Amino acid sequence: MAKTGVHQMCHAVLLTALLLAAPAFTEPPSPPPPQPSPSFADLRLHDQHGEVHALAPDTTTIVFAADMAGNKIVNALLGARPADYLPGHRAAFIADIHGMPRVITTLFALPRMRSYAYRVLLIDDAAMATRFPHRAGEVTVLRLRELQPVATEYVRDASALARALEGGEAAAPAAPRA
DSSP: OHHHHHHHHHHHHHHHHHHHHHHHHSOOOOOOOOOOOSOOTTOEEEETTSOEEEOOTTOOEEEEEOSHHHHHHHHHHHTTSOTTHHHHTTEEEEEEOTTSOHHHIIIIIHHHHHTOSSOOEEEOSHHHHTTSOOOTTSEEEEEEETTEEEEEEEEOSHHHHHHHHHSGGGOSOOOOOO
16 A cells, blocks of 8 residues: 555656646747847848948838738839839838849849839848848838837838828928938
């Protein structure tokens, strides 16, 4: 009898130890979503023509498209606006193309983008893309103050993007840049 009592106690201790250790065997929590960089003052990106650009110091809005659906939303708006629309609203458009196969980028995407009247700054590596929050199928609108993000908004269509660019801090057209 004493042996069975010890045996049962060992089972109880072992079971308790396993239950206490169980969280250690579960999958680690998902990493938090990417957060905007504390500043975009150091940002240098190529445009569709291969020229390197930094954001103008007076930039108040970044329009970021992380996927094809987001790019279509931005292109629907900007294709119907004059070439100075983004600079006039102190905004920059950044497209994430790092996941696109290089051959598709070279043969199709870049030649089409070169016909755009507006500048497209391009992200072509995954590490840089993590600086920008995004949601699938939406456009990220990052509000900046002194090139530091202060607010994030997501839009799903061209009219909402126009409202985002033409309202708020980005609404007042900037003085012409020298």
